Amino acid sequence: ETTLTQSPAFMSATPGDKVNISCKASQDIDDDVNWYQQKPGEAAIFIIQEATTLVPGIPPRFSGSGYGTDFTLTINNIESEDAAYYFCLQHDNFPYTFGQGTKLEIK
Amino acid sequence: QVQLQQWGAGLLKPSETLSLTCAVYGGSFSGYYWSWIRQPPGKGLEWIGEINHSGRTNYNPSLKSRATISVDTTKNQLSLKLSSVTAADTAVYYCARSTTTMVMDVWGKGTTVTVSS
Numbered sequence: 001e002t003t004l005t006q007s008p009a010f011m012s013a014t015p016g017d018k019v020n021i022s023c024k025a026s027q028d029i030d031d032d033v034n035w036y037q038q039k040p041g042e043a044a045i046f047i048i049q050e051a052t053t054l055v056p057g058i059p060p061r062f063s064g065s066g067y068g069t070d071f072t073l074t075i076n077n078i079e080s081e082d083a084a085y086y087f088c089l090q091h092d093n094f095p096y097t098f099g100q101g102t103k104l105e106i107k
Numbered sequence: 108q109v110q111l112q113q114w115g116a117g118l119l120k121p122s123e124t125l126s127l128t129c130a131v132y133g134g135s136f137s138g139y140y141w142s143w144i145r146q147p148p149g150k151g152l153e154w155i156g157e158i159n160h161s162g163r164t165n166y167n168p169s170l171k172s173r174a175t176i177s178v179d180t181t182k183n184q185l186s187l188k189l190s191s192v193t194a195a196d197t198a199v200y201y202c203a204r205s206t207t208t209m210v211m212d213v214w215g216k217g218t219t220v221t222v223s224s
Contacts, residue, residue: 036211046212098152098153101151
């Protein structure tokens with residue numbers, strides 16, 4: 001089973017900041033990583049697929065990078081609406097596994 | 108735009124069977140895989156398993172002995188049954204859709220299930 005170690009668990013940012021969220025895999029998983037945004041009481045939103053591809057309709061301030069074992073979600077020019085819970089998913093092998101999540105607060 | 112609507116019993120006693128349903132609206136049911144995922148309070152997400160429209164399943168080994176995922180293609184619904192629940196099964200349960208090229212691209216809003224005596 002592939003373990004995803006996501007960090008940080010919590011972060012606080014100011015509008016206009018750039019933030020990075022890390023997701024490290026316990027084994028090589030190619031680019032089989034997705035990123036999601038979730039707000040309380042709402043369905044998770046698919047924002048990055050295959051590590052680097054922005055899902056259509058997602059603002060370009062979101063981007064993803066990485067391959068193999070190290071992956072990063074970057075949010076440029078943070079806006080207040082970006083306050084949410086973010087998590088990564090690996091779908092390279094069964095069972096699919098998730099990072100522990102990052103709660104992003106906007107000051 | 109496809110939407111996933113979930114429902115099921117929210118409060119169970121230990122040893123009972125959890126039963127949840129996820130209905131697909133505004134989109135096709137066939138040609139996709141449909142997953143169940145859960146998130147215990149204060150913990151990360153856990154993939155339970157998936158099924159396609161023809162009933163082919165994949166399960167997380169950690170839950171395989173207790174979980175059963177099924178589909179009703181006439182109603183565009185998928186279901187999850189989890190037997191012999193304990194307090195450790197207390198979680199928000201989600202359903203999600205996957206395509207051959209996009210895994211878990213659409214999610215339901217979640218259903219809270221609490222197991223307590």
